[in-house]
Amino acid sequence: MSDGPYCPPSSAGDVDAGIDFENLFETAPCGYVLADKDGRITRANQTFAQWTGYPAALLIGRRFSDLLPVVGKIFYETHFVPMLHIQGRFTEVALEIVSAGNQKIPVIVNASMTNEPDGVIPSIRFTLFVSAERRSYERGLLAARNEAQATILAERVDSELREQFIAVLGHDLRNPIASIGSGVHLLGKEALTDRGRKILELMGGSVVRAAGLIDNVLDFARGRLGGGITLMRDARESLEPVLRQVVAELRSIAAGQRVEAIYAIAEPVNCDRVRIGQLLSNLLGNALTHGAKDQPVRLEASTDADALIIAVTNGGAPIPTEAFEHLFQPFYRGGDKGASHGLGLGLHIAAEIARAHGGSLTVQSDEAQTCFTFTMPLRQSASD
Amino acid sequence: MMFAHGFGCDQNMWRFVAPAFERNFRTILFDYVGAGGSDAGAYDAERYGSLQGYADDVVALARALDVEGGIFVGHSVSAMIGLIAARQAPELFSDLVLVGPSPCYIDDGDYVGGFSRDQILELLDFLDSNHMGWSQTMAPVIMGNADRPELAEELTNSFCRTDPEIAKRFARTTFLSDNRADLGAIDARVLILQCRDDVIAPIPVGEYVHQHIPGSELVLIDASGHCPNLSAPKATIAAIKAFV
Numbered sequence: 001m002s003d004g005p006y007c008p009p010s011s012a013g014d015v016d017a018g019i020d021f022e023n024l025f026e027t028a029p030c031g032y033v034l035a036d037k038d039g040r041i042t043r044a045n046q047t048f049a050q051w052t053g054y055p056a057a058l059l060i061g062r063r064f065s066d067l068l069p070v071v072g073k074i075f076y077e078t079h080f081v082p083m084l085h086i087q088g089r090f091t092e093v094a095l096e097i098v099s100a101g102n103q104k105i106p107v108i109v110n111a112s113m114t115n116e117p118d119g120v121i122p123s124i125r126f127t128l129f130v131s132a133e134r135r136s137y138e139r140g141l142l143a144a145r146n147e148a149q150a151t152i153l154a155e156r157v158d159s160e161l162r163e164q165f166i167a168v169l170g171h172d173l174r175n176p177i178a179s180i181g182s183g184v185h186l187l188g189k190e191a192l193t194d195r196g197r198k199i200l201e202l203m204g205g206s207v208v209r210a211a212g213l214i215d216n217v218l219d220f221a222r223g224r225l226g227g228g229i230t231l232m233r234d235a236r237e238s239l240e241p242v243l244r245q246v247v248a249e250l251r252s253i254a255a256g257q258r259v260e261a262i263y264a265i266a267e268p269v270n271c272d273r274v275r276i277g278q279l280l281s282n283l284l285g286n287a288l289t290h291g292a293k294d295q296p297v298r299l300e301a302s303t304d305a306d307a308l309i310i311a312v313t314n315g316g317a318p319i320p321t322e323a324f325e326h327l328f329q330p331f332y333r334g335g336d337k338g339a340s341h342g343l344g345l346g347l348h349i350a351a352e353i354a355r356a357h358g359g360s361l362t363v364q365s366d367e368a369q370t371c372f373t374f375t376m377p378l379r380q381s382a383s384d
Numbered sequence: 385m386m387f388a389h390g391f392g393c394d395q396n397m398w399r400f401v402a403p404a405f406e407r408n409f410r411t412i413l414f415d416y417v418g419a420g421g422s423d424a425g426a427y428d429a430e431r432y433g434s435l436q437g438y439a440d441d442v443v444a445l446a447r448a449l450d451v452e453g454g455i456f457v458g459h460s461v462s463a464m465i466g467l468i469a470a471r472q473a474p475e476l477f478s479d480l481v482l483v484g485p486s487p488c489y490i491d492d493g494d495y496v497g498g499f500s501r502d503q504i505l506e507l508l509d510f511l512d513s514n515h516m517g518w519s520q521t522m523a524p525v526i527m528g529n530a531d532r533p534e535l536a537e538e539l540t541n542s543f544c545r546t547d548p549e550i551a552k553r554f555a556r557t558t559f560l561s562d563n564r565a566d567l568g569a570i571d572a573r574v575l576i577l578q579c580r581d582d583v584i585a586p587i588p589v590g591e592y593v594h595q596h597i598p599g600s601e602l603v604l605i606d607a608s609g610h611c612p613n614l615s616a617p618k619a620t621i622a623a624i625k626a627f628v
Contacts (some may be wrong), residue, residue: 037615038581038607038608038615039608040608063581063608065583065609069501070503071503071506071507071510072510073583074584075392075507075510075511075514076500076585077392077557077582077583077584077609077610077611078390078391078392078393078460078584078610079392079393079514079544081609081610081611081614081615082392082393082396082397082544082611082614083393085395085611085614085615086393086399086544088605093514094513094514131492133511137511138513142512142513163620236426247413266416370406370619
């Protein structure tokens with residue numbers, strides 16, 4: 001056995017250093033196995049023999065793959081051997097060695113082929129490290145990863161179901177709300193007492209608000225389901241009547257608060273008018289809810305050479321600085337004053353509509369006033 | 385002359401064999417979808433859930449390259465893929481060389497495939513434990529060490545890379561499929577190359593294939609293991625040359 005590849009080189013320097021290479025090979029803290037090109041073991045060190053329980057002499061002549069369990073054999077033939085031949089080595093392979101006592105010993109294996117210049121492959125060298133703890137750690141990591149993936153998948157399915165439910169519910173609520181709206185409209189033509197008319201007006205306002213909320217919820221659900229906000233742009237029809245209609249609706253629910261409006265729109269504007277109406281409705285609704293009740297809400301809708309600008313301003317306390325970053329997030333409700341003022345989707349949807357139009361929604365707020373400004377470039381890039 | 389690789393590697397499997405045929409044949413080497421340099425994005429779990437999907441690709445590839453009356457050399461699972469493809473489009477291949485073929489890896493009644501179903505399922509878990517190490521060494525390759533290529537070369541097992549999930553699916557498709565029904569008479573000439581000591585496709589399996597393909601020729605090559613194309617390229621080349 002003294003002619004094995006791990007024999008001490010005969011250079012004087014090494015001898016002087018006093019290193020006993022034979023002993024190092026035999027008792028190194030790793031297993032050494034040498035094999036011929038077919039994987040038949042020609043020599044194994046004491047460490048390996050000790051780990052596996054096979055006397056070193058008994059290992060000789062057996063194939064390395066004989067020491068592997070069945071799955072290890074498959075991997076050895078389909079991965080290990082090909083890699084060894086193709087790249088001359090294969091490293092960090094997790095295998096199990098079946099011991100003499102039929103125990104499976106987890107090992108990390110590095111292997112290399114000694115390559116001769118003429119392409120003849122004389123032998124394979126294996127280095128083995130027992131890795132029981134590392135393997136169980138890795139298994140733990142794998143199990144944790146698989147569990148996390150399964151949880152995420154289940155959650156995703158759940159949340160999709162929930163969002164579909166919201167979408168369906170919102171959609172189905174539209175019809176009864178529309179019926180109530182027509183009912184209110186028809187009743188308005190009847191002879192009513194002043195008190196009755198007052199109540200009807202309030203009901204009409206509530207219908208507008210409910211319909212607006214449903215639209216926002218539906219848009220949100222669609223966005224989450226991957227539908228996003230879809231636009232039906234049309235530059236032929238005028239935008240102003242739609243804005244006036246929205247202002248009229250909001251005035252009807254403003255409960256005495258004044259809404260002033262200035263229109264200076266040079267038509268045409270290539271936009272989705274219904275969507276821009278929804279955006280305005282959301283901004284006005286927000287201003288009426290959060291602005292000072294004794295100050296008017298002001299709308300300025302105008303165009304300049306480059307852009308459509310819709311600005312909605314209200315008085316009252318400024319928006320706290322810490323609220324700014326959450327303002328356009330869904331379900332964010334500023335300055336919770338106990339009473340619920342909706343779902344907190346209004347500004348989020350408004351911002352999404354702005355984005356879909358290639359525009360932006362910005363906010364400025366100080367002690368004097370709070371102003372939300374929608375700006376949309378009139379000359380669209382080819383993107384939409 | 386088309387060379388098809390088996391499970392576990394890619395066209396590199398043929399690097400010691402294919403060049404020997406370049407002088408007399410037009411040689412075609414390729415990676416199956418999900419293996420080697422193929423576009424892993426093209427992988428479709430349903431399509432490649434059976435060998436038929438791979439056979440369809442072989443037919444499509446051969447047709448695209450105007451192969452007619454060619455020679456198909458398939459290693460391991462590719463032997464069966466080649467048989468299916470040749471049956472589907474008989475004009476493509478006049479000769480089939482099946483290296484270490486097995487129509488069914490799982491024992492079934494009198495049939496001895498070599499493995500039990502449980503052992504194959506265990507293999508899928510096993511692949512997981514080895515891909516963990518691979519994914520770590522994957523990093524330098526992905527991030528690219530253009531300035532220090534020797535680093536990637538030194539640290540990684542850079543051949544035969546596969547996405548771990550695809551590898552598991554291919555293993556499942558390969559080892560759980562039963563294609564014994566695809567044997568039987570076929571127009572093409574068939575050579576079966578059988579190794580000694582092959583745990584994946586033992587001699588009785590090679591003989592089974594030989595018996596069930598009338599007129600096929602069985603040659604036992606003096607090589608140990610499942611990959612004579614790598615461990616005994618000279619003997620493999622000689623056997624194929626003698627046949628074609």
